Amino acid sequence: MSPPERFNQAMRRLRRSRGVTQRELSQRAFCSLDTVKKLETGARQPSRHLAEQIATVLALVGDERDAFLALVGTRSPLSNEASSTPLITPAPQPSPIGPFSNIPLLGRKAELAALQDLLADPQVRLLTILGPGGSGKSRLALALAKEVIGHYADGISLVPLAPVTDAALLPQAIAVALGVGLAPEPDPGTQVLAWLHHRQLLLVLDNIEQLRAATPWLQELLVTAPGVQLLVTSRERLHLPAEWVFDLHGLAVPPPGGTTFVQDQAATLDHRYRDAVDRPDLTSRLPLPSLEDWPAVALFTHWARRTRAGAPISPEELPAIAAICRLVEGLPLAIELAASWVRTLSPAEIARELARGIDLLAAAAPTVTGRHASMRVVFAHSWQLLTEHERVALERCAVFRGGFTAEQAVAVADAPLPMLATLIDKTLLRRGSAGRYELHELARQYAEEQLARRKELAATRDRHLAMMIALAEAGDRGLRGHEQFAWYQRLAAEEDNLRAALDWATESGQAAVGLQLAGACGLFWLMRSHILEGFQPLREAGAPRVCAAGNKR
Incomplete structure (x- = not known):
């Protein structure tokens, strides 16, 4: 007769039968990977609450759940722990904590002051710090939380959501941050809402972009708990009625050529x-x-x-x-x-x-880990949050230089205005002060690489080249007419795109097409004193006689 199964044995067997890895179990049960390993070897015993969390993650119900929980306390001979340690310790007034709490916040005084003013407004129940990966949203939110911690009777709590991938687990993550133990019934969302109902506190939900499916529950939280204010960091808007959006961009940089005041x-x-x-x-x-x-x-x-x-x-x-x-x-x-x-x-x-x-x-670097370990990892995470159509459109936009218009996005990238609006909301596209759409240069490089892997880069550049030729030829006619100034301004805005198109014509061996574009740009380059620079790529590509003719134009 075989000996009765112990908790560690049952946990290991059930986890494997569900196809759940130890790391996945640790993330969903909100405990460390080391804890899961010790539980499965019998070197540690779980608290009742942790066992219930594990049972929930492993989808144990009915008699199977009861039998599993009944094993709590059946210790392995390897265990030398006299008692279990609860996963959650009650904390009446949680304080903001996090990996960046001891790192100084540099260059964000204006943003910090603006955010403080917004949080002080009673109309602002949900404030989203919106920015691309690596823009410093988490550090700014933590600095803000430290500044306003005395304004909330029940304190402030940071809820780190980067490791949480299932929107259904958001209430449990909040419960862990608040130090609230959860009973088997009712569901965690209902229990957390009930606990928050009479509280007056600030919840900092850090990195929520992958949990967009949880927005209906967040809306219910805002209605159920009128004393709770939400500060959210995200790469994507939540699109809730109560949401106020604060766009976070890069730090100010000195302009080229010196210290000119900007x-x-x-x-x-x-x-x-x-x-x-x-x-x-x-x-x-x-x-x-x-x-x-x-x-x-x-x-x-x-x-x-x-x-x-x-x-x-x-x-x-x-x-x-x-x-x-x-x-x-x-x-x-x-x-x-x-x-x-x-x-x-x-x-x-x-x-x-x-x-x-x-x-x-x-x-x-010790402060740069996980999905911030490199810019490639940052962009890869952002790309995962896009639909296939959004990814393709964004990658095609990478062939533009110096920005582009909505009409150009449709012609080259098949990206209509609603698509551009979506990409802006996901912080992968921005609208510049001149009304042109732009990609951050690092994101543009990454997107261009992805487009090349799709084997669409050449075809997209060809469409871009054809569009620039049509624009340059229209501009050549316009510069000779009564709308000369308007056409000069339009071509000046497209100068980087014209250069990129000419470079592609040269690089891809389309000498005749390159000469057609250069010829159409001749008058514009002459007016900009760029005539020699404009024909240089073609000269280097081996078309000296035609270039010389173009220089005389």
Whole structure:
């Protein structure tokens, strides 16, 4: 007669029969992977609550669930624990915690102040900090929580949701963060709503983008618990009626060519420059901000000094650091990853490597783990949240340079206006100040790689080239007519696209098509004093005689 089955044996058998890995079980039951391993070897005994969580994850019901829970306390001979440790410890006033709690928040004073004002507004029940991966949403939310912690009678609680992939488990994740034990019945969502009903607190739901299916329950929470305020970080809007959206972009970067004052970034500098936005006449009397004053440069130098303590950043290195910050468009995670290389490469060498692609943006830094371990991992996660049609459209948009219009998106990427709006809401596309649509340069590089893997890159570039030829020929006629100024402005906005199209014609061996485009751009290039630069790619491709003819135009 075989000995009775112990808890650790039953747990291992049932987990394997359900096809659940130890890691998946740990994530869904909200305990560590080490705990799951110790439970299955019998080196640790579970609390009743943890056993119930495991039973729920393994979908045990009826007699099978009862038999499994009855094994709690049947210890393996390997176990030397006298008692179990509860998974949840009650915490009447939870405090915000997290992996970034001891990391300084640099360059976000204006954003922090604006968010504090929003949270102070009683109309704002749900505030979403919306931004692409690596923009610093979590760090900003934690800094904000620390600033306002005294404003909530029942405190603040951080709910880290990055490891949670099933929307049905959101209530359990909140319960764990709040220190609320759950009974077998009723369902966790109902119990959490009942517990929150009379509370006055701030819930910080960090990284919620993969749990969009939980939005109906969140809406119910807002109705059921009027004293609860939600602060959410996400790569995607929740589209709830109560949602207020705060867009988070990269840190301000110094413009090319020096320290010229830039009004649209003045809010991120000190108060003297913010005042100059309302008083342009003050600008000429202010000292120009040095490179160190720009938030993106300050963040890079902070991480670089930590990486090579005792070797300060020299003034000669600052221009290269400014170039790095421009290449990554001020994205904080990319800046941190780039700065982690200063022990191996000089800033100038880092800038050259970044100009070749995003592969350098990976580092084994203690603050950069998981899906933030590299920019590739960041973008891969964002891509998983897209539908197939959205992915294809976004990847086709990668052939544009310098932005594009809604009409161009339809012609080249088959991306109508509703699709563009969706991609903006998912923070993978943005609408610039000039009304043109843009991809972050790092996202554009990643998207272009994905398009090449689909074997659609050449065909998409051909469509882009054909469109640019049609535009250039229309522009050539327009520049010779009474609408010359309007056409000059239009072609100037498309200059990067025209260059990209000419480069593709040269690269793909379409010399005749390239000459057609160059000829149509001749007058425009002449007006821009770019005539030699414009024909240079074709000259290098081996069409000197025709190029010479074009230069005489």
